[in-house]
Amino acid sequence: MPRESRLYPKISRAPLGVGLLLAGLxxxxxxxxxxxxxxxxxxxxxxxxxxxxxxxxEIENQNIAAAPKNANGFFAPTIEFEYGTTAWWxxxxxxxxxxxxxxxxxxxxFRFENRFRPLPREYWINPVLYVxxxxxxxxxxxxLEITGNTSITTQQVANAALRKEVERSIEGKLILSxxxxxxxxxxNIIAEKALNENESWEFGYALGAARxxxxxxxxxxxxxxRQNLSAGAELFGGLGTRYNFGLKQxxxxxxxxxxxxxxxxxxxKFSPELGLNDNSARVLWRFGASYEIQQFRDWFRRSK
Amino acid sequence: xxxxxxxxxxxxxxxxAVCFAKAxxxxxxxxxxxxxxRVNPLAGAPEAIAAxxxxxxxxxxxxxGKEAQGRHSRPPLRSDRIRGASDGDLAWLLKNGEVFxxxxxxxxxxxxxxxxxxxxxxxxxxxxxxxQK
Numbered sequence: 001m002p003r004e005s006r007l008y009p010k011i012s013r014a015p016l017g018v019g020l021l022l023a024g025l026x027x028x029x030x031x032x033x034x035x036x037x038x039x040x041x042x043x044x045x046x047x048x049x050x051x052x053x054x055x056x057x058e059i060e061n062q063n064i065a066a067a068p069k070n071a072n073g074f075f076a077p078t079i080e081f082e083y084g085t086t087a088w089w090x091x092x093x094x095x096x097x098x099x100x101x102x103x104x105x106x107x108x109x110f111r112f113e114n115r116f117r118p119l120p121r122e123y124w125i126n127p128v129l130y131v132x133x134x135x136x137x138x139x140x141x142x143x144l145e146i147t148g149n150t151s152i153t154t155q156q157v158a159n160a161a162l163r164k165e166v167e168r169s170i171e172g173k174l175i176l177s178x179x180x181x182x183x184x185x186x187x188n189i190i191a192e193k194a195l196n197e198n199e200s201w202e203f204g205y206a207l208g209a210a211r212x213x214x215x216x217x218x219x220x221x222x223x224x225x226r227q228n229l230s231a232g233a234e235l236f237g238g239l240g241t242r243y244n245f246g247l248k249q250x251x252x253x254x255x256x257x258x259x260x261x262x263x264x265x266x267x268x269k270f271s272p273e274l275g276l277n278d279n280s281a282r283v284l285w286r287f288g289a290s291y292e293i294q295q296f297r298d299w300f301r302r303s304k
Numbered sequence: 305x306x307x308x309x310x311x312x313x314x315x316x317x318x319x320x321a322v323c324f325a326k327a328x329x330x331x332x333x334x335x336x337x338x339x340x341x342r343v344n345p346l347a348g349a350p351e352a353i354a355a356x357x358x359x360x361x362x363x364x365x366x367x368x369g370k371e372a373q374g375r376h377s378r379p380p381l382r383s384d385r386i387r388g389a390s391d392g393d394l395a396w397l398l399k400n401g402e403v404f405x406x407x408x409x410x411x412x413x414x415x416x417x418x419x420x421x422x423x424x425x426x427x428x429x430x431x432x433x434x435x436q437k
Contacts, residue, residue, distance in 0.1 A: 051408070055366075056366070087402075087404070087408040122399050181414075182414040184412065215415070215417065216414070217417050217420055218355060219350075295367065
């Protein structure tokens with residue numbers, strides 16, 4: 001039986017207080033931090049075929065801020081722990097929260113995901129399979145992806161009411177990614193199914209393209225060398241449900257993304273994402289910081 | 305009977321040799337001829353070697369060691385195998401990795417940067433003594 005969209009937007013990736021605390025903690029702990037691998041494109045929502053290198057642990061704080069029309073402004077942070085289990089398998093855990101002006105601050109849930117690269121070689125298009133379990137409340141405003149039929153107007157509902165609706169769902173993504181002449185092009189197709197509610201399959205998408213400002217490295221070490229800066233653009237949104245497939249009654253966003261890989265393991269990212277229709281917020285401001293702890297698993301080995 | 309038993313150590317030796325060959329540099333046999341014949345356009349250029357060193361320290365040293373001496377079960381990059389491989393072989397390995405044996409792909413790095421890394425690895429193998437693992 002066809003069912004109308006879910007009441008609240010599905011969202012996801014990034015808190016400031018907790019994030020800065022964890023980032024600081026990571027910095028204190030990580031004597032082994034060195035420059036971060038520079039092959040990850042500067043996307044917030046779109047996944048590429050770049051997996052975490054085996055044994056590395058990346059801690060990322062990703063934040064989103066917005067002031068939707070007719071609703072209170074909000075700030076939603078997500079903390080991500082991404083571990084390279086093998087060269088073809090990456091695991092990731094997310095913790096999410098949000099604070100809404102004139103309302104409250106709430107923890108909104110967690111996610112656990114795995115990404116697998118099924119093919120052993122690099123091809124023109126490289127697939128990655130993504131499987132996620134999430135346990136989030138409707139108060140989640142992280143906008144890590146958008147699925148189903150949603151509208152930013154649901155942000156008018158108070159946190160006290162939103163947090164009562166908890167959804168446990170599984171989500172799958174087909175990630176397609178290509179690398180050519182320094183460019184990365186990535187396409188994600190998203191399908192999500194609630195496990196504890198009688199909802200139909202919901203769909204979404206994300207597209208991204210990015211390139212470092214220079215495809216050759218400088219012969220000297222420098223923080224602001226062009227090869228450490230990358231720029232790109234993202235487009236993402238909902239595709240409705242199994243019974244109401246399409247762009248109607250969905251949120252759609254697009255915007256440029258920028259990233260700076262500093263020589264000491266810190267990566268900074270920024271993106272203003274512009275709403276493309278009346279269901280979307282005018283602008284979602286995103287910013288994030290991540291640290292990579294290189295060969296984290298060696299901490300637990302006896303031999304050096 | 306004795307004659308038959310003599311074949312046993314010979315067969316075991318042969319099997320060991322096959323296994324050793326498979327575990328060490330088996331990827332070299334997977335490189336297509338066209339890739340094998342590629343030549344590093346930045347070979348020997350001092351700037352490329354210096355840039356390649358920075359990239360190596362950023363991306364490769366965590367597994368292969370700062371001096372490319374190898375760490376834990378990850379192989380040294382100063383070895384006869386590396387010296388024997390062509391530029392194209394190394395470029396193919398960096399691009400494709402050996403993901404089921406722990407070597408990730410580096411296709412996300414621009415090709416020019418991968419050539420810079422290869423220029424640096426070549427310089428390690430031509431000017432400095434081999435580090436035995």
